Amino acid sequence: MWLIYKKEIIELLRDRKTLFFVVALPIVVFPLIFGGLIYFMAEVESDAQSKVLTYAVSGQEHAPDLMLKLKEIETFELKTLEGDLGDEQVAKTAIKDGKVDFVLQIPSNYGNDVLASGQITLNLVLNDAKVNKARSRLVEVTDIIEDANQRAAFDSLGVNETMQEALINPILVEKVNVADEREQAGSVLGGMIPYIMFLLCLQGAMLPAADIGAGEKERGTLETLLLSPVNRRSIVLAKFATIGTAGVLTAMITVFSIALWGLVALQFVPEGKGLTFLSEFMASIDWIDFVLIFLMLVPVVAIFASILLAMSIYARSFKEAQGYMSPLVIFSFIPVIIALVPGIELKGIWPWIPLTNVALAIKELVKGTMDYVQLVAIFGSTVLLAGLLLSFCVYWFNQEKVLFR
Incomplete structure (x- = not known):
């Protein structure tokens, strides 16, 4: 088994395409995507706040x-x-024609004497x-004007x-929050982390x-492997371990890469309040x-690896295998989405629901x-499901009609 595992690794x-997806993509591309998205959002917000807006006013003589x-x-x-x-x-037409960015309509009852003018509505x-x-x-x-008018009326x-x-x-109503900063931040970020980790584990293993x-079917090397003095269960376990290793490595490399790029950004980005908060939160x-x-991701990767291996064994070609695997990306989001539903907590039956319990x-x-x-229920249910799926892979691999369809 280990000899085959070494051979697969x-x-x-040696495959440059695999190295790109498992190593280069997590180290460079994913951090650039996340960093670029954050930078783009910040720039849009900044531009929206500083952009010069043209406007016209109706009833400006009243104010x-x-x-x-x-x-x-x-x-x-x-x-x-x-x-x-x-x-x-008329105001709507002026905006649609691009003459101004907005029109302010001031009513005739506008005045600084609140007691005389009553409530004023600016359109x-x-x-x-x-x-x-x-x-x-x-x-x-x-x-500013409203506050001054209120104070004058009260005086x-x-x-x-x-x-x-x-x-x-x-x-x-004064709120006394018993949650500390970590719990408040974790309630927001904690739902995103499983989403990212599941996707990375699956993407790295696909x-x-x-x-x-x-791929081995297409290359004609599967027959040679089956003729070797190694039982099929060992072959399946070696291939399963290879897929799992790739999935875990992709997730780990991405997390460490994002953390590293975050530390670099903290050193060179002057306005790094958000990054500083994130760094303090992680610490x-x-x-x-x-x-x-990390340990909970291992059985998750095992579940993904078993399903992917079964699909790959069944497929006639590399392209057909990718067609079977692509919808799995969508299905992998379902457990995470369920975990984000308000009211669903790690209590009752939920610790026993695989994947959702990990999220x-x-x-x-x-x-x-x-x-x-x-953790007993979480590891127990996920490991059990992973074991059942791996057993199915062994059974699947022993079916000649599946291997040579």
């Missing part, structure tokens, strides 16, 4: 103080348009499908500051699986939890709220 190492403050905003540019901009249809007509932060920038200005009524606060917010099963996780996450356990380990007693 050497063949994988001279508001107009002065709007003109002070460097990212706003006032334009004068023909037509009745107080008509919503902001814009294309909200575009990311431009127009409303948030406008609200920053109106909040005229002789209401002191304590009563002013009580009238503005009659009832305050190419080797297709090659050492269906708060105990090493034993990292070990348990839930990883989330709990990341949060620091893991009930370690549940």
